[in-house]
Amino acid sequence: MTKLARFSQSLTSGKLIVIGVPMAWFLLLVAIPLLIIMKISLSEMEATSVSKMISWTNGLPTLKLNFSNYQFIFSDALYVKTYISSIKYALITTLICLGIGYPFAYFMARAPKHIQPTLLMLIMLPFWTSFLLRIYAWKTLLVSNGVINNLLMSLHVINAPLDMMNNSFSLTIGMVYSYLPFMILPLYANLSKLDLRYLEAAADLGTSPFKAFWLITVPLSKAGIIAGSMLVFIPAVGEYVIPELLGGPSTLMIGRVLWDEFFSNNDWPMAAAVAVVMIALILVPMAILNRAEAKLEEA
Amino acid sequence: MSQASNKVFANGWMAAVYLFLYLPIITLVVFSFNDSKLVTVWSHASTRWYSALMQDSDLLSAVFLSLKIAFLSALMSVFFGTFTAFALNRYTRFRGRTLLSSMSTTPLVMPDVIVGLSLLLMLVSLQHWLGYPQRGLFTILLGHALLGTAYAAVVVTSRLKEMDGKLDEAAMDLGAKPLQVFTLVTFPLLIPALVSAFLLTFTLSFDDVVLSSFLSGPGYNTMPMVIFSRARLGLNPTINAVATVTITVVTIAVIASSFYTSHIERKRKREMAFAYSDANN
Numbered sequence: 001m002t003k004l005a006r007f008s009q010s011l012t013s014g015k016l017i018v019i020g021v022p023m024a025w026f027l028l029l030v031a032i033p034l035l036i037i038m039k040i041s042l043s044e045m046e047a048t049s050v051s052k053m054i055s056w057t058n059g060l061p062t063l064k065l066n067f068s069n070y071q072f073i074f075s076d077a078l079y080v081k082t083y084i085s086s087i088k089y090a091l092i093t094t095l096i097c098l099g100i101g102y103p104f105a106y107f108m109a110r111a112p113k114h115i116q117p118t119l120l121m122l123i124m125l126p127f128w129t130s131f132l133l134r135i136y137a138w139k140t141l142l143v144s145n146g147v148i149n150n151l152l153m154s155l156h157v158i159n160a161p162l163d164m165m166n167n168s169f170s171l172t173i174g175m176v177y178s179y180l181p182f183m184i185l186p187l188y189a190n191l192s193k194l195d196l197r198y199l200e201a202a203a204d205l206g207t208s209p210f211k212a213f214w215l216i217t218v219p220l221s222k223a224g225i226i227a228g229s230m231l232v233f234i235p236a237v238g239e240y241v242i243p244e245l246l247g248g249p250s251t252l253m254i255g256r257v258l259w260d261e262f263f264s265n266n267d268w269p270m271a272a273a274v275a276v277v278m279i280a281l282i283l284v285p286m287a288i289l290n291r292a293e294a295k296l297e298e299a
Numbered sequence: 300m301s302q303a304s305n306k307v308f309a310n311g312w313m314a315a316v317y318l319f320l321y322l323p324i325i326t327l328v329v330f331s332f333n334d335s336k337l338v339t340v341w342s343h344a345s346t347r348w349y350s351a352l353m354q355d356s357d358l359l360s361a362v363f364l365s366l367k368i369a370f371l372s373a374l375m376s377v378f379f380g381t382f383t384a385f386a387l388n389r390y391t392r393f394r395g396r397t398l399l400s401s402m403s404t405t406p407l408v409m410p411d412v413i414v415g416l417s418l419l420l421m422l423v424s425l426q427h428w429l430g431y432p433q434r435g436l437f438t439i440l441l442g443h444a445l446l447g448t449a450y451a452a453v454v455v456t457s458r459l460k461e462m463d464g465k466l467d468e469a470a471m472d473l474g475a476k477p478l479q480v481f482t483l484v485t486f487p488l489l490i491p492a493l494v495s496a497f498l499l500t501f502t503l504s505f506d507d508v509v510l511s512s513f514l515s516g517p518g519y520n521t522m523p524m525v526i527f528s529r530a531r532l533g534l535n536p537t538i539n540a541v542a543t544v545t546i547t548v549v550t551i552a553v554i555a556s557s558f559y560t561s562h563i564e565r566k567r568k569r570e571m572a573f574a575y576s577d578a579n580n
Contacts, residue, residue: 014477019393022383022448026402029445033417040420104316107309119313121557126320128499129549130506132523133542136530137323140330143534146339147326177319231408238410240509245530255412262416262513272420275413286408290401 034279041272042066069273078252079274083281085252089168090236093175097183097232098225100176105187105224106217109194120188127181135174135245142170142246166248174246175236183228190224190296191217223295230289234282254278324546331539339534348540355537358525362541365522368436369504372443376500377493379444380451387452388459406449415513418442422514434516442510447500454499458492488567491560498556502549 042065073079108119126134141147142164149161164170194217202212218225240255247253254274261271334345352358383403387396406414422438425431432438466488470480508523515524522541529535 015390015393018382019386019390019395019399022379022386022403022452023395023399025379025445025448026383026399029418029421029441030402030405031398033421036420036424037413037417100316100319103309103312107313110309111313121553122317123320125550125553126324128502128553129324129546130502130523130542132506132508132526132530133327133538133545134323136526136538137327137542139530140339140534140539141323141326143339145337147330150339177323180316180320234408235410238412240410240412241527245527255410258412258416268420271416275416278410278413282409289408290404293404 037272038276040269041069041276043269044068045267045269066269069270070277072270073273073277079257082252082254082257083277086237086254087281089171089175089251089253090233090239092172093179093236094183094229094233096172096176097180098229101180101183101187101228102225105184105191108184108188109191116192123181123184123188131178132241135178135242138170138174138177138246139165142173165246166250168247168251171243171247171251171253174242175239178242179232179236182231186227186231186296187221187224190221190227194220223292226288226292227296230285230292234285234289237282238278327539327542328546331536331543333536333539336536348536351537352540352544357520358522358537358541361520361522361525364436364519365505368440368443368521369501372440372447372504373497373501375440375444376447376451376504377496379448380496380500381455381489381493383448383452384455384459388456403449403452406446407453411507411509412513414446415442415510418445418510419513434514435519438514438516439511439519439521442514443500443504443507446507446510447503450503451496451500454496455489455492458489462488491563494556495560498552505545 044066108116108123111119139146143149144161144163144165146165148164149158152158153161198216198220199209199212202216203209207215238255238258239253240259243251243253243256244259247256258271258274258278261267261274330339330341331348332344332346333341334347335342383399387400387403390396418441419434419438422432422434422441426433462485466484467480470484471477475483506523507521508527511521511524512527515521526538526541529538
């Protein structure tokens with residue numbers, strides 16, 4: 001078949017349209033913007049616009065690359081510290097979510113079959129209600145004259161209000177709270193498919209339930225653990241709203257730096273460079289996530 | 300550990316997690332009926348923040364704008380998300396499949412600030428060359444539709460995987476053209492998934508603050524943008540009232556839609572059982 005014949009055949013069968021429409025949509029809104037952000041990170045801010053990368057002198061194009069944004073990021077101690085701190089908070093969030101979410105997903109998968117859909121819906125429901133409002137709710141709970149402090153003081157558990165707000169404690173609580181469903185859902189999907197006969201066989205052979213859990217259940221749910229962890233870790237690195245509302249000025253998060261470069265300093269190339277370094281940091285976790293999801297699909 | 304104490308531990312753990320998830324929401328609702336200006340100190344019950352809400356023209360126009368954007372972006376999301384799901388599930392081999400599948404999952408995990416900034420820089424370059432689009436409703440809509448498409452694709456994909464291709468094949472054997480197969484067989488079977496994708500992408504759009512802030516222009520403040528700017532300044536009882544209204548509406552919608560989808564599901568199972576029993580007689 002000639003190329004043209006194949007092309008016209010795929011056009012009539014609709015294949016070209018079915019593939020072409022989403023392809024064009026995502027190229028325009030994902031791929032091209034990511035290329036542009038890289039391009040702009042290599043330019044500098046000139047008055048109100050971004051400097052041109054290619055300038056024409058005597059009819060010849062000259063390429064002007066400006067690496068000063070990156071130089072600045074890597075030489076400035078505060079930027080480096082902020083990246084490290086963002087990764088640290090994302091990591092802590094991921095570990096706590098796993099610690100709370102794994103047992104939860106495990107118990108949910110073992111709950112009576114007929115109540116499982118309800119349990120699942122109760123996990124999803126907060127996800128449907130506004131994320132912003134739920135973060136705001138934590139603010140009303142945690143501030144020094146907030147609901148928790150008032151309650152504890154009226155019960156005479158404490159005499160002075162606990163300092164729970166605008167620090168790493170409030171930031172971590174907000175992050176764990178927001179991302180917990182993202183950990184539970186892939187773990188539950190994975191654990192609910194686990195073949196219980198393996199565990200029965202292990203028990204028949206005299207393995208204790210505790211040992212069977214570590215030797216059978218955990219290894220078999222590896223794909224779920226990885227997918228859940230990455231689904232929490234990757235967006236948590238760049239989180240902006242939670243540190244802005246709950247973190248106070250002392251907690252360093254790179255999403256806020258990007259926001260301030262853009263909205264307060266109006267330095268678009270710098271904001272773009274901050275974003276490109278962040279993308280570089282989450283590239284490996286994203287590759288791991290893609291592999292884990294492919295594995296989950298196979299199962 | 301004995302079997303019984305295991306059970307107690309499991310139930311206790313689950314109850315604690317649910318408490319953690321719902322405690323903030325419950326407090327929001329309870330304190331929206333608090334008369335005191337101090338959000339966290341209970342005085343006595345009143346609906347004064349709801350009447351304040353009705354007079355808050357900034358917030359009300361923001362709510363209206365958000366509803367408009369959410370509705371339109373959910374429609375676009377379901378449209379493009381269905382295309383994406385079909386492209387990735389019905390055609391397992393084509394050039395660029397890996398590219399399409401990784402581009403479609405990028406908005407799901409990529410931090411919002413990066414998606415917002417990169418989209419904005421693209422739109423600004425576009426405007427530089429074409430003089431279009433101006434930042435405002437349309438640009439916010441594009442950002443929300445992009446995010447929504449990624450989620451809608453996931454929802455539709457999981458439905459497509461459950462459906463077996465046999466019905467499509469049967470229709471084709473009976474002489475239906477590809478487009479007819481879609482409109483007469485596949486599409487009706489997909490409707491519950493499309494409804495839940497619409498609801499999900501609607502709420503995602505209605506909730507978004509980061510993308511909107513990057514993509515919005517002067518005069519276009521969505522409801523989350525207004526709430527966010529107030530919440531940054533401190534606690535504000537009108538936010539509790541807005542929250543309660545939103546939570547009530549969303550809860551009713553989610554429960555109603557889950558009843559609707561399970562009703563459709565049961566109906567279809569009945570019809571299928573009926574068809575099979577007919578065929579066997």
